[in-house]
Amino acid sequence: MDTRIAIIGTGMTHFGELWGVSPRQLASDAVSQAVVDAGLTKKDIQGIFVANMLSGMLGLQGHLGALFAEELGIQVPAYTVEGACASGGLALHTAMMSIASGKYDTVLVLGVEKMTDHSPEEVSSALMGAGSNEERLAGATFPGLYALLAKSHMQKFGTTERHLASVAVKNHFHASLNPKAQFQKSIPIETILKSPLVADPLKLLDCSPVTDGAAAVILQRKKTSTSSHCVEICASQIATDTLGLANRSSLLELRATRYAAHAAYIEAGITPKEIDIVELHDCFTIAEILAIEDCGFTEKGEAGKMIEKGMFTLGSAKRTVVNSSGGLKACGHPVGATGVKQIVELADQLRGRCGKRQVKHAHIGMAHNVGGSGATAVVHIVKSV
């Protein structure tokens, strides 16, 4: 896409167990912040792209595009885009195409998910709607599938449970500095290693939580942008893989991540070394290790060791910071909203708005959003201008 597209406004709710807040209110709060941030009024928005995974799956509400158009009080064209936990990234990508097509100049991307109103069994079952038939019929859940990926990685590369736990330590440390994160506290590695086993080798504190939340960004065609403190999206790439793990040629990587990241680097004309901050899809600790490797930030098999040594952590000298928000692991994972929240974090970091967790001299950021166990991967690269 040749069109230059800027992120001119961001907003997000607190992430967490928000029992008293409706999905409409979550959406409204995130959008209001984004509209104010952009210096616009709601009437400036020409199209709405809603990302959500579970509302329909949990038997609630479909037709969310029209619903949120009504909620905002502006009757503009509205779309719902779904790609499991990559819905947010996919909606952003689709919104960018809408601008590049010439259809709109200014659009809203809204990710919203309300998960805690349902029992864990209902949520687990609905989430498996993103997996393959065979996996569902076998009783697999995502912790189990990612545990298989972890076991493969451990056997091949000597990755340890301590490496996995180091991801959680890092991301909880980052979340301790993020006032909107679900878990705003550091957790010692021993606590993580001693937490209850969910699916060997993944323990409770290797897993991202169930979260309510919404995030919104406003995109604008660059030539009409009036903001001087804006962030430009310089790559947007998608790749797919098989739904089920059984049909993949390797369990040591998420191929779709590798393809999407590679294409994004070409589109942006950069290498991984130039990236200052990354929000990547750490739905489980092993997922972050895989993603760091598959995106090319380390050699294959090296990520766990480097994270244990303190790399990718805020303040750890001249190296890409990974998941400054706390990631899915500790900031929280309202599934359809996650891909949008990643962009909010990047844009806020690049504009120097992140307070205690601010990454110094951050100019280029990358977001990596995954659906299922890697069947969809979406990668965006942004830079400050």
Next chain:
Amino acid sequence: MDTRIAIIGTGMTHFGELWGVSPRQLASDAVSQAVVDAGLTKKDIQGIFVANMLSGMLGLQGHLGALFAEELGIQVPAYTVEGACASGGLALHTAMMSIASGKYDTVLVLGVEKMTDHSPEEVSSALMGAGSNEERLAGATFPGLYALLAKSHMQKFGTTERHLASVAVKNHFHASLNPKAQFQKSIPIETILKSPLVADPLKLLDCSPVTDGAAAVILQRKKTSTSSHCVEICASQIATDTLGLANRSSLLELRATRYAAHAAYIEAGITPKEIDIVELHDCFTIAEILAIEDCGFTEKGEAGKMIEKGMFTLGSAKRTVVNSSGGLKACGHPVGATGVKQIVELADQLRGRCGKRQVKHAHIGMAHNVGGSGATAVVHIVKSV
């Protein structure tokens, strides 16, 4: 959108109660036809846009983009677009934006829905996922909501139950000539008038059926099109309205239809009189009457009388033919697939492939696809080139 986009291939399954066929098989059948029709191989497809409403709502499968990418055996970027019963039209519109953005040259739009595996109660409940909270909590269903629209129209304009039934007579006649229609028989008006009451004044035969089916079209950027018998899309417009009827200023029209149709005429540079064939969203007989009026084919309040006189029927002299396929009413309404099937019918008509139901000298066609009780409306205009 300035880009010229052609429909170079179409395919659809038989519509009906297809107990023995899986959603994967439905999709595969429709796509295979479209790929052969386009003279391509599957490897020529660069992106997949899937339209579906109920798979997630009925607690089955999400992540359909990646699923069908796998089913096709090509790992290209894949998107799922949802807008209730307008999902098909919305996916087509989104696919067009993807080409106009420069991202792809050749994409597949696939609408698929499997409804008859579930009890009528489950399906009714899931369909109401497209309505407003207030309507659901009040126990309303779509027949009830459209009955309210029918009552309003009858009171204001003197529309009669016979006018409503005339829509069903026309569309069943058309379906009797369509070998892929769910109900391939003409039904006398007396039978329709005597069918069991569902929601006064709508009777069983005023309502579209529950249907399984899939439809696929392949779109290509015009400059790269190699087909000489192609159909070009010259307008694609979307409009939204409130989800619930209670928040509308009038029950005598679907405002989103009026807005989308008006914008489409401007985009295509034509007037309603120039349109030879229309596939419009007759989920209930009153819906066709409203749509004919809201799209400007008659004055407000006149459509019922004109349909009773035989207008809009195949072979009825020099006037636009409405729902030559049999429409949702008689060809069937696999909800997420309907908007794509409308385009299949138009493209096949414009290419002279419709056998006994062929509309002579058809050059310009229009598709009108509605989500919910009018909260989303999508209008496309196509022409033969």
